[in-house]
Amino acid sequence: MRLFSRSILIGLLAPMAVSAHTVDLAVGEDAFRAAYEGDVAPAAGGTLKAEVGALHNTDEGDLIHLGLKVRGDAGGYTTGVEGALGATLYGASLDQPDEDVSALALTGELYVTPPDLNRARLALALNYAPEVLTFGEGKSLLDAAARIEYEVLNETRVYVGYRVTRVELEDAGDQDLQKGAQLGLNITF
16 A cells, blocks of 8 residues: 555656646636646657646636647748647536536647747647547537747746637537637746
């Protein structure tokens, strides 16, 4: 039993041993999202990153996520373009109707930093789980965001963007945990 509890403790503290950490906080009209991302290991063509986060909507419910992705330069002769591909596990607890949904979403991200505007960046993210990868009372899950970021301090960005986080239920249609504009802060250390 002692070995098991030590393994759990090491597993919880392991993300702190990674070399780069990013905290992302975003607020919308009725939702708040917090996420932590860290480098896990070098990978072919980039870096393996782990992300954990939560979204709370005062009226609709809560959503947590845990993901792994490889992020790196887009390749070719492009400069200032990065991409990421991976998978994200979601768990949602909806208020109306009272349903729980889990999903394994395919993840894609794109970051574009224009060379002449190196403090500004466009960030796009898409996480989608079709029916075959959605469990419980869900038919699909979509978590998509677009934002414009501006680096106000070294490794500290503020942003404005739009996010839609939607769970499609078998009997109750679409449930939006977040849909609309958001303001955020992204800090890397």
